[in-house]
Amino acid sequence: MDQLKQLDQFFAENRERHLEEMKEFISIPSISSLSEHKPDMRKAADHLANLLKKAGMENIQVRDTAGHPVVTADWLHAENRPTVLVYGHYDVQPVDPIELWDSEPFKPEIRDNIMYGRGSSDDKGQVFMHVKVLEAMLQTEEKLPVNVKLLVEGEEEIGSVHLDGFIEEHKEELAADLVLISDTALYAPGKPAVCYALRGLTGVQINVSGAKGDLHSGIYGGGVQNPIHALADILASFHDEHGTIKVEGFYDSVRQLTAEERAAFAELDFDEEGIKSEAGVTELFGEEGFTYLEQTWARPTLEVNGVFGGFAGEGIKTVLPAKAGAKITCRLVPDQDPYEIVKLLRQHIEANKPAGVDIEVTEFDKGKPFITPMDHPLIQAAGRSYETQYNEKTAYIRAGGSIPIVSTFDEILGTPVVMMGFGLSTENFHAPNEHFHLENFDKGLRVVSDYFHEIKDYSK
Structure with missing residues (x-):
């Protein structure tokens, strides 16, 4: 037999x-x-x-x-x-x-x-x-x-x-x-x-510090930097309006898809309407020039996973917060080095640091x-x-x-x-x-x- x-x-x-x-x-x-x-x-x-x-x-x-x-x-x-x-x-x-x-x-x-x-x-x-x-x-x-x-x-x-x-x-x-x-x-x-x-993974936490403590916005507002405003400026600097990552050198080592790979992905007849329904969104958004599968399988990302700082309770509290922060992770693709990417993130954050705040960057675990x-x-x-x-x-x-x-x-x-x-x-x-x-x-x-x-x- x-x-x-x-x-x-x-x-x-x-x-x-x-x-x-x-x-x-x-x-x-x-x-x-x-x-x-x-x-x-x-x-x-x-x-x-x-x-x-x-x-x-x-x-x-x-x-x-x-x-x-x-x-x-x-x-x-x-x-x-x-x-x-x-x-x-x-x-x-x-x-x-x-x-x-x-x-x-x-x-x-x-x-x-x-x-x-x-x-x-x-x-x-x-x-x-x-x-x-x-x-x-x-x-x-x-x-x-x-x-x-x-x-x-x-x-x-x-x-x-x-x-x-x-x-x-x-x-x-x-x-x-x-x-x-x-x-x-x-x-x-x-x-x-x-x-x-x-894809691999790396990430950082950005901690932004301003005054020694929360300040009264009526007394200090307009004259002292607000750490949340500073953080928002940094976060906005990471992408352009199309979702392309603006960190200098971020894409330099990315291994490009071969023609055979792009053809194989196209043959899968991916259902974009289905993924919209699954995610509960009305439209998809991502790096221009790539399909959804290419964006999510073979292109790197930089995502803001969480933002914190200031008063978040019921009602309003008129303060300038002393601190703010964000957690960021990057999905990486072949030939990108997570240690090099963290170095580039640090350089970008320093280059885009607003006046009047101190910034500390801490690193998360890395996977190639x-x-x-x-x-x-x-x-x-x-x-x-x-x-x-x-x-x-x-x-x-x-x-x-x-x-x-x-x-x-x-x-x-x-x-x-x-x-x-x-x-x-x-x-x-x-x-x-x-x-x-x-x-x-x-x-x-x-x-x-x-x-x-x-x-x-x-x-x-």
Whole structure:
């Protein structure tokens, strides 16, 4: 029997068992952000390790970090074949507000072929899918077509705070030919997508100080600088009327979209009216010369996320506030350096500083942008594997968000990253009633199996 047909039969025959085992995994409340769930984090890591042992993986370890444990395992007997590092996370978001759930978040239920429960889609269900692929191959073929290493962390939902250090410390152990991640989504229901690029992130807080304390506006108004006015001038200096960023040098390192990428985006037939309705706006606004997808996937941004200062209570208080401030973040695209961008922001703020105030700039955490070129053979192979199960051409997309650990894999391991997600953007990843369409779980098992076979002859 053909290997893939044999796997298909295995998945069909073991589906009910797999779903019950998935429920057991999801039922552990592995909420990384809440200290009272620290024992559950260890329980979830141990449970995953046991699943990997039953699957037939080797060198399985639950490894302590300064935070929550990391689970590693491998199977390295495919001589002269590439090595795949599978990454995922077993931690989940808090469940509040609990009253909005239709069923208990940690008592997973299946309704209409949809698994409901916290972590069902992000990311326990997709991690579990990979474990079952490995189990199926090792039980039906008694081998894997490629070498596989697994790295599953428990801190993704709190910023992967200790994983950079773990990867740096164990980079030789984690060396691979590619990193495979299933923590993203399909482009749309029934429309597969390989995400090949992510934006990075950096930001600053601007603190503007004027007088030693709030001043009476009748006595001092008109003769002393108002920090809110000064802050407004600085914020207005960041963009022109079309939304183009006016910080000198901001766009200098931006990698331009290729003609192939722009054509691929155009083929997606993006629904602008739909996005207006989703956002609740009457018109879209952004950098001229680019479509919405290009603006949100492949162009950098500078956004004011919050402004504070002065009196905001009921009624009016006639004062000149002593202080004002704003929080700013920038989404960055390939070849932009977050440290260089912060330097440019500082220079711009200093150059546009109004008279009569002092300004302090503090920095936020930074994440680098990431890209594996769309035409990379490992990216294209992923698209072909999707198409064995979905009767749609695979979309090659970028994501407007940031997953800092992806750029860490790129930077420390020097490894292409392939993001093959099977969730849907509507599955309430961080909200009540998170769910995972089991149609995509079923297809995902077969797509990933095909992918491992598809890339077995890959060489750098």
